[in-house]
Amino acid sequence: MAELQKKLDYVYPCRESRLEVAHEILENPSLYNELILICFSPQDKNNHKACWILEFVSYEELCWLQPHLDFFCSNLKILKDESSLRPIAKVIQLLVKSHYKKEENCVTLSEQNLQDCIEASFDWLINDVKVATKAYSIRTLYILGNHYDWIHPELKVIIDKDFGDHSAAYKAVAKEVLKKIK
Template identity: 80%
Template structure:
């Protein structure tokens, strides 16, 4: 008689198991981020999952990366090439907002130039500029656009072509957006003009 052996179940990583239980509740996301902060060995896998859109926990990993980045942005330094070059693979709204915030944190850190600042290459910066403009002009939610506007404002202090481009887009799109978008646009336009 032929014996059929069941395929072994693929073992989930510790991080994947944690992400399975993450919900949108802030406390829940903070708890998982705290687990990562206490277990830095999980960080590389977290970054990898963020840029794996086929992974069902992709958006949850992005949520957690945002919270971890508030505490330990410097942990991204060895991963910035991977992070920046993969920004374009993200399409899901739930992933874009937290990643747009991390991009803003990275850019601000790069130009702050202190002992804890992140160092971005010219190529990393170009990837951040491209992603931020893409998010600004495409149909994404207002929070992602707001982070992109602020990121581009900072970058425009170092790349003289960005502020004029940003100004044109903000003035053109101003009437088509929500009060939240208009508030950020007004704030940045005032600084540019």
Template identity: 85%
Template sequence: MLSELQKKLDYVNAYRENRLKTAKDVLENPSLFSELVSICFSPQDKNNHKACWILEFVSYEELHWLQPHLDFFCSNLKVLKDESSMRPIAKVTQLLVKSHYKKNENGIQLSEENLQDCIEASFDWLINDTKVATKAYSIRTLYILGNYYDWIHPELKVIIDKDFGDHSPAYKAVAKEVLKKIK
């Protein structure tokens, strides 16, 4: 028997309006959120990538909903192998890290272990054969983290310098932006 969320995900396609409609359904029914997060990290689920798309949109509005799920979210970043799942989750990871370091009472509170999982996943996405958007989010996430972990910026710079010539203009634009900030 399919859950209400699974039925909704069956009808999701890549059209932005379609994804936004399902995200709105989740925002209006927070009880669906835990299942959504679970599906995101179930690569065997046929709707896995669709759940990741929806989580990205929900996170723009209600990032704090992830707070009780952070241990699960961060420790499972490495299970994602499908590009359609990695890109939105890389973006959510960037949002989480950015929120954590905002230094306000409404920010996300990541544990040291959560941060280490984010660092590991971001480096993996950056050095492995993933698409440009995932790499770009990873570069930006690692840049933020490098402001707090002094070893990250030098490593990030080495990877960007080494890979620079092999990538698209989009990658190069993000790389230049971050390299300028690092120096």
């Protein structure tokens, strides 16, 4: 793990820095397994940086997650750091979208994987996490609600209850999704 750890030590929040390491992983797929392990090692000082990189890698090679889905989905609940949650919430959204896309289905989530994604998304939506994580969770739950009839009514209740307490960004996503639900 030393090689990837060294790279992560020098990752900064700016997009260019994250993209640089993501490209290195894309060029060296052998580092991918380590990246996944670091993402779900909250005690690792570079845990959040690994999550940032995983998001960028997932835009290009979401299919690489397929053999790791059971591990990924079953460990969502161990993530607590805000800097880790946002990119992982985005990866979940990408996974769920891909799972239900008929034409280019590159990932297939098991029923247990889907349940883990639903649980994590609802947890993030109702707990005190930053708005970007909540926004990704709302969009993910909307997609899932097209396949699980109980999700949209639950999502609507939560959005309606919390609407007044949130930022303009949250309200924009909430309005967009509520329009689609009705």
